[in-house]
Amino acid sequence: MIGSKLPDIGTTIFTVMSKLALDYNAINLSQGFPGFDTYPYLKDLVEEFINQGYNQYAPMSGVPELKSRIASKVLNLHDVEFDPEDEVTVVSGATEALYAAVTATVRRGDEVIILEPAYDSYAPAVRLNGGIPVFVPLNIPDFSVDWQKVKDAITEKTRLIMVNTPHNPCGYVWTQEDLDQLAEITRDKEIYFVSDEVYEHIVFDGRKHLPLLSHPELREKTFSCGSFGKTFHITGWKIGYCLAPKPLSVEFRKIHQFLTFSTSTPMQYALAEFLEDPSRYLFLDQFYQEKRDLFCNGLKQTAFRFTPTRGSFFQIVSYAHLSEERDYDLAVRMTKEIGVASIPVSVFYHDNKDHKLLRFCFAKGNDILEEALGKLQKLTF
Numbered sequence: 001m002i003g004s005k006l007p008d009i010g011t012t013i014f015t016v017m018s019k020l021a022l023d024y025n026a027i028n029l030s031q032g033f034p035g036f037d038t039y040p041y042l043k044d045l046v047e048e049f050i051n052q053g054y055n056q057y058a059p060m061s062g063v064p065e066l067k068s069r070i071a072s073k074v075l076n077l078h079d080v081e082f083d084p085e086d087e088v089t090v091v092s093g094a095t096e097a098l099y100a101a102v103t104a105t106v107r108r109g110d111e112v113i114i115l116e117p118a119y120d121s122y123a124p125a126v127r128l129n130g131g132i133p134v135f136v137p138l139n140i141p142d143f144s145v146d147w148q149k150v151k152d153a154i155t156e157k158t159r160l161i162m163v164n165t166p167h168n169p170c171g172y173v174w175t176q177e178d179l180d181q182l183a184e185i186t187r188d189k190e191i192y193f194v195s196d197e198v199y200e201h202i203v204f205d206g207r208k209h210l211p212l213l214s215h216p217e218l219r220e221k222t223f224s225c226g227s228f229g230k231t232f233h234i235t236g237w238k239i240g241y242c243l244a245p246k247p248l249s250v251e252f253r254k255i256h257q258f259l260t261f262s263t264s265t266p267m268q269y270a271l272a273e274f275l276e277d278p279s280r281y282l283f284l285d286q287f288y289q290e291k292r293d294l295f296c297n298g299l300k301q302t303a304f305r306f307t308p309t310r311g312s313f314f315q316i317v318s319y320a321h322l323s324e325e326r327d328y329d330l331a332v333r334m335t336k337e338i339g340v341a342s343i344p345v346s347v348f349y350h351d352n353k354d355h356k357l358l359r360f361c362f363a364k365g366n367d368i369l370e371e372a373l374g375k376l377q378k379l380t381f
Contacts, residue, residue: 006124013120013347020332021341027364027372030331030341032168032314034233035364039280042232045270058265060257062090062241065272070226070241073275078214086246089253090268092260093238094198094227099125100259101194101223101242102160104251106131110159115145117169117348119196122162131159135350141307141318143170147181154185160192163212166199166311169348169359173207173311183217192248193218198227198240201284203311204292213243220245223252228271230313231281237267288313288362291369295362298373303381304358313363316345320356323381327354334358338375 017030061067067084075081082088091097098121106112108130114122116135123133136153139146150161161182165174182193195212203209212222224243229235242252274280295315296308304317319330327344335341345357362369 005128009124013343017331017335017341017343020335024336024339026335026339026341027368027375028341029360029362029364029372030343032361033235033363034230034313035368036233038233039274042234042270042274045273046266049266049269054266054269056265058090058262058268060262061085061253062088062263063265063268063272066090066268066275067241069272069275070243073278073281074211074213074243076278078211080213080219082213082243083246087244087249089242089244089249089256090263091240091242091256092263093229094196094225094240095121096238096256096259097223097225097227097240097242098122098194098196100252100255101225101244102126102131103129103255104248105160105192105194105223107159109157111155111157112160112162113150113153113158114162114350115150115164116350116353117143117345118162119164119168120348122196123350126160132157133350134158137353138167138170138172140355143167143172143316145174145178145181147178147185150182151185154189154191158189158191160194161186163193163195165195165197165211166203166209168196168199168312169314169343169345170316171309171312171314173203174210176210179210179212179215179218182212183215186221187217191221193222195222195224197224198230199312200226201231201281202288202313203285204289204309207310209311221248223248231284232271232274237264239263239267239271291362291364291366294366295360295369295373298370299376301373301377302379304376313361315360315362317358317360318356319358319381323356325356325381327356327358328352331358334376334379338379340372340375 014031021028067088071084102125106129112126212218227240306317331344343359346354
């Protein structure tokens with residue numbers, strides 16, 4: 001019998017809750033994917049490039065046109081220059097980018113700081129590479145970073161810190177003070193950063209996404225991982241990218257070439273052309289803020305307590321004042337009894353710590369959100 005490298009890992013909660021939603025004909029606000037299609041013109045572009053014969057392997061690091069568009073986007077938004085040839089790599093989804101960056105950096109026995117609650121791919125990637133996850137809790141209820149706790153967690157073995165902004169599942173958006181604090185506590189230390197920024201264009205209430213690469217000190221030691229899936233409603237295309245200084249990109253690409261080697265050719269060309277118009281991502285925050293506001297206005301008519309999310313397309317709600325029921329049990333019960341599926345936030349903690357919180361995805365059609373809100377307003381404890 002094969003010995004498992006991840007013996008305590010089973011089917012992800014996203015698969016479990018999505019199947020439960022299907023079984024009970026419930027509205028699925030659990031898994032984080034848009035409930036609407038991508039832009040017709042983008043689909044037309046893919047068809048156009050397929051018909052033109054762009055159907056063989058793309059260059060390992062990505063087609064030059066798309067890498068140049070990504071570099072231009074970063075320059076225009078953050079005034080930071082990346083060499084498209086040597087510092088931009090296109091990969092098969094941000095999850096691959098995260099794994100390749102961890103693999104390139106972490107050696108057996110290295111410690112990796114993970115801020116919890118955390119997206120569920122971080123710790124397995126660390127463990128598969130022989131690293132030791134060191135979990136540091138975020139502040140409740142706003143999920144800001146407790147920098148003293150991070151500082152206290154750093155040892156001589158600390159090799160990497162995992163960063164996620166805007167945050168999944170809780171929506172916290174890092175500030176300039178956060179970037180400065182991270183730079184200060186890691187200064188003169190050989191500590192690197194893997195920054196998950198797939199919700200970079202989904203921030204609310206006038207906030208601005210501040211990537212680690214915008215900080216001169218942090219940039220030199222950062223793998224910045226992005227995705228077109230969340231930006232253009234194409235999560236099924238699995239196209240992401242990694243921005244990193246040349247020395248880091250060299251090591252990153254050594255891993256990438258033996259994971260997927262290259263990424264869908266016609267889709268890369270289509271995205272390169274689609275990115276010519278910046279409005280296609282610059283106004284994404286307005287699009288999703290309308291949905292967030294609709295959802296939050298409806299939540300006011302429920303018994304839940306919440307603060308409107310700062311970023312991402314997830315809303316956290318608390319029921320700690322209502323019940324001692326475990327969040328997992330409540331999520332299952334809600335799916336079965338009222339027909340709305342959510343994600344219990346305890347699954348984002350390594351020890352399943354239960355703060356009586358649920359996560360809803362509001363990246364759905366307004367009619368679906370209104371129907372779900374009507375059901376949630378009938379929930380009893």
